Amino acid sequence: MLNFDFYSPARILFGKDMEKQIGALLKPHASKVLLHYGGGSIKKSGLYNTVTTSLKENGLSYVELGGVVPNPRLSLVHEGIALCKEEKVDLILAVGGGSAIDSAKAIAMGVYYDGDVWEIYEQGKAIEKALPVATILTIPAAGSEASGDSVITNEEKQLKYGYGSPHLRPLLSVMNPELFYTLPKNQIANGVADMMSHVFERYFTNTTHTDLTDGLCETVLKTIIKNAPLVLENPGDYDAWCEVGFGGTVAHNGLVGMGREQDWACHGMEHELSAIYDVAHGAGLAVLTPAWMQYVYKDNVNMFVQFAVNVMGVKGSYRDPDAMIQEAILRLREFFNKMGLPATLGELGIDASQLEVMAKKATGAAFGNEAPIGGLKKLYWQDVLEIYKLAQ
Amino acid sequence: MLNFDFYSPARILFGKDMEKQIGALLKPHASKVLLHYGGGSIKKSGLYNTVTTSLKENGLSYVELGGVVPNPRLSLVHEGIALCKEEKVDLILAVGGGSAIDSAKAIAMGVYYDGDVWEIYEQGKAIEKALPVATILTIPAAGSEASGDSVITNEEKQLKYGYGSPHLRPLLSVMNPELFYTLPKNQIANGVADMMSHVFERYFTNTTHTDLTDGLCETVLKTIIKNAPLVLENPGDYDAWCEVGFGGTVAHNGLVGMGREQDWACHGMEHELSAIYDVAHGAGLAVLTPAWMQYVYKDNVNMFVQFAVNVMGVKGSYRDPDAMIQEAILRLREFFNKMGLPATLGELGIDASQLEVMAKKATGAAFGNEAPIGGLKKLYWQDVLEIYKLAQ
Incomplete structure (x- = not known):
């Protein structure tokens, strides 16, 4: 066995109806949330409603940025960074699969990075800080809900790079298997x-x-x-x-x-x-x-x-x-x-x-x-x- | 499978020579440390020296409290709480097995508890806060290096009670299997x-x-x-x-x-x-x-x-x-x-x-x-x- 450093602090809230608690779970950690998601599926399923209701009931304000696609794009990350800065967001809630979460992590570190966040991926730069990220998982796959990793696609350069840091480990992740039924x-x-x-x-x-x-x-x-x-x-x-x-x-x-x-x-x-x-x-x-x-x-x-x-x-x-x-x-x-x-x-x-x-x-x-x-x-x-x- | 809430944030630094890094590991989190341990074995083995040298080299001051025994005693916990308050300790480093760690956790929450810490064990009271605890494990057994549990013996009442809280999960734990050789x-x-x-x-x-x-x-x-x-x-x-x-x-x-x-x-x-x-x-x-x-x-x-x-x-x-x-x-x-x-x-x-x-x-x-x-x-x-x- 080699020497190792194990650190996996993401809290996992697992099971039926857990997503209904999201507002209460985030309340101690945030006042303004960026709600980050993909296409419209969470609106169709009612999850969007559940989440925003719970946020509001717990006195949390939010802004939103949808449109994450599989192999999440750098351009949307840039948009998210600008939005978080402008709106003084203090926590990002990704509702989706690995793409939404990876995109959220990129935004979370980009907010504190003085330059293009792509440089972090390209040059493997060490980061000191990132906004906290929470997740509600709708696609079990990437493991991004507990990992410190993020993979982003630079669509202009046709490059897809991964990056990892303990600062990117989500604060907490909600997993209700019922959300996977559809x-x-x-x-x-x-x-x-x-x-x-x-x-x-x-x-x-x-x-x-x-x-x-x-x-x-x-x-x-x-x-x-x-x-x-x-x-x-x-x-x-x-x-x-x-x-x-x-x-x-x-x-x-x-x-x-x-x-x-x-x-x-x-x-x-x-x-x-x-x-x-x-x-x-x-x-x-x-x-x-x-x-x-x-x-x-x-x-x-x-x-x-x-x-x-x-x-x-x-x-x-x-x-x-x-x-x-x-x-x-x-x-x-x-x-x-x-x-x-x-x-x-x-x-x-x-x-x-x-x-x-x-x-x-x-x-x-x-x-x-x-x-x-x-x-x-x-x-x-x-x-x-x-x-x-x-x-x- | 039942619903669950998994939270295990303790960072585990595992392998040869890891204990030599303890000062550097604690530096971002502490200025004054309570070094808490059992009998004299860590002095004989040289571990005491390694640890105190590393603390000093990293500019950390410390006070110490030895004397933890198996089935750790409430009386020593009381002593530790008084010492931490008096010396304005901001982190407890337990060097030992489960007993030293459990004792450290009791002290850590006792510092913030207005009353006899035994009440927390006896009445299962929820706690809001505890000093951070770090550990260097010398006896693999209790699992206390990553758990949020502490078991303390009230020797006067002949009672041994356990208590658990997420606030008692250690910040980090060092495990070098070479320390187990003796x-x-x-x-x-x-x-x-x-x-x-x-x-x-x-x-x-x-x-x-x-x-x-x-x-x-x-x-x-x-x-x-x-x-x-x-x-x-x-x-x-x-x-x-x-x-x-x-x-x-x-x-x-x-x-x-x-x-x-x-x-x-x-x-x-x-x-x-x-x-x-x-x-x-x-x-x-x-x-x-x-x-x-x-x-x-x-x-x-x-x-x-x-x-x-x-x-x-x-x-x-x-x-x-x-x-x-x-x-x-x-x-x-x-x-x-x-x-x-x-x-x-x-x-x-x-x-x-x-x-x-x-x-x-x-x-x-x-x-x-x-x-x-x-x-x-x-x-x-x-x-x-x-x-x-x-x-x-």
């Missing part, structure tokens, strides 16, 4: 692929003596693999949603990766797809992850045998580990397929024309400062290109 | 029994649809059961200590019990042993837990079969669940025995004379306001007495 099936599936990837990125490691976090990772993965098909089949299955929803939080609040060298190559490779083709993050991950496994597993066969046995339930001859691993990758593909997720770049509408460009961007080679990505196996742009090709 | 074997064993009990109290539940937290509980238990004998055998086994140490934190930071009705009967029954006989908490738990299992399992056979299979690795005929459960309880007893823990009240020096008195105190019957304890099975004083008798 999600379209493809959003459910994309979310599941994303949260599984958050575990995979931490699970696949060369670090040894990691019994506890191995088991935590495996538990989260098995819980999601068992319950995700249930919610896809019946989006009103409260019990199954509880498992998937809280699983998505635990997948990305930091705990399951403590003391382990982490990987994050699949996320890095996927960001390039989203940046150019604007594909759904989870769909991109579902396509890339099995290809990545196929390309890297020989570098740590034991790790992948453990995955095969403990997560995918493969029984076989340990004298033929390759066969066990192939079976595990096949089962993962079958699971993604059952969830209705794409299996190839072609299904995402991505042809061969930009593969090399994306591979070079993923490792920084495109900008003349290549640094290999990935923990389990270091990947240079040529490796990334091979993985893209395997995913075609 | 622990006596009985302290290691007691600590292991305590942390396992923290999971048991959450794991054994009648709440259904708890895949995720079931798995988290089972992972922590299996990790401890695997690694605890390794550290007992070789107290310098860093890797095994990492698993046991961080396992003890995860066992009690709240996560593994979220959304579940919890039990806590064994802790309640054990506190009565400690209050009168001053036995080590973990040793008392090791004696009572198998007896409790024997007494309650028929109320939820499926839960105990799951324990048998998923935690204790029992293979058997599911058509004879009693046999599987008996095998699981036997294996747990054997594990405690291998750890050198006692198996009977007699080994703890407890005879039959006070069993009824303790049973009536445990449920409140002694004070004329009986409320049954335990979540999986409600236990009245007659039940508790039966369990004490089974443990004789």
Whole structure:
């Protein structure tokens, strides 16, 4: 186990009717709130009404900024920063999925940053301060409700960068699984692929003596693999949603990766797809992850045998580990397929024309400062290109 | 899964040499520190020197109060409160195990309480405020380094009460497994029994649809059961200590019990042993837990079969669940025995004379306001007495 620093202060208020308490929950921390959300779905569902009523009942004033889209845009972040400054907002409430929350975090730190907030993402600048962010989650996927991470797309530059800081950990997050009942099936599936990837990125490691976090990772993965098909089949299955929803939080609040060298190559490779083709993050991950496994597993066969046995339930001859691993990758593909997720770049509408460009961007080679990505196996742009090709 | 409120903000700084950073870690939060510890062991080990040097180097002044004993005493808490007020202390640093930390938490809230801090424990009063507490853990056991709980013994009244509040969650806790190398074997064993009990109290539940937290509980238990004998055998086994140490934190930071009705009967029954006989908490738990299992399992056979299979690795005929459960309880007893823990009240020096008195105190019957304890099975004083008798 490696040394680590674990800090996950976001308070999680979980269960039925929790969103009705939002005003009371925020009252000790705010006087003027920026309500930040996506399209009109929260208005249709009545959630917008519930939230604004609760804010008003608790004497909180608010301004609002809707219009967050998947792969949230820098331009809207700029708008939010200006609005918060102008209106003297002291807390941002994101109502939505990872995109609304990530956008809120960008605004929250942008308010205190003297310059274009994009510089923080581009240069990995340390920040000292951000407005507090609270969330009401409507799409379990990104884990952003407890994480200190934010991913923003610079649509002009076709760049999608992530940034993390303890200052970006939400103050509190409300999760009522009933709010997930109306999600379209493809959003459910994309979310599941994303949260599984958050575990995979931490699970696949060369670090040894990691019994506890191995088991935590495996538990989260098995819980999601068992319950995700249930919610896809019946989006009103409260019990199954509880498992998937809280699983998505635990997948990305930091705990399951403590003391382990982490990987994050699949996320890095996927960001390039989203940046150019604007594909759904989870769909991109579902396509890339099995290809990545196929390309890297020989570098740590034991790790992948453990995955095969403990997560995918493969029984076989340990004298033929390759066969066990192939079976595990096949089962993962079958699971993604059952969830209705794409299996190839072609299904995402991505042809061969930009593969090399994306591979070079993923490792920084495109900008003349290549640094290999990935923990389990270091990947240079040529490796990334091979993985893209395997995913075609 | 039940609704829940998860809040575990304690920052955990884990690994080699972390204690050397304590001054730098506390500097943003304090100017005058109360250094709170137990006997002289931290002076012998050099830890006292490391800590005070680091405080001084970072410009922090400190006063100190040693003398915390296992089952920490109210009288020392009173002394600490007076000292903090007099010296205008703004942060308490507990260096030690659960006793030092629990004592620090009592002082931390006592400073702001207008009256005897014991009233908070006795009457379960809500608190609004406490001094920040930081910890350097030298005994992994109580989980107090991340929890909001404190257990204090009123030696005059022979009462041992626990209290919990989010305000008591430590600001940060340092855990360097190397500091555990010099622990006596009985302290290691007691600590292991305590942390396992923290999971048991959450794991054994009648709440259904708890895949995720079931798995988290089972992972922590299996990790401890695997690694605890390794550290007992070789107290310098860093890797095994990492698993046991961080396992003890995860066992009690709240996560593994979220959304579940919890039990806590064994802790309640054990506190009565400690209050009168001053036995080590973990040793008392090791004696009572198998007896409790024997007494309650028929109320939820499926839960105990799951324990048998998923935690204790029992293979058997599911058509004879009693046999599987008996095998699981036997294996747990054997594990405690291998750890050198006692198996009977007699080994703890407890005879039959006070069993009824303790049973009536445990449920409140002694004070004329009986409320049954335990979540999986409600236990009245007659039940508790039966369990004490089974443990004789």
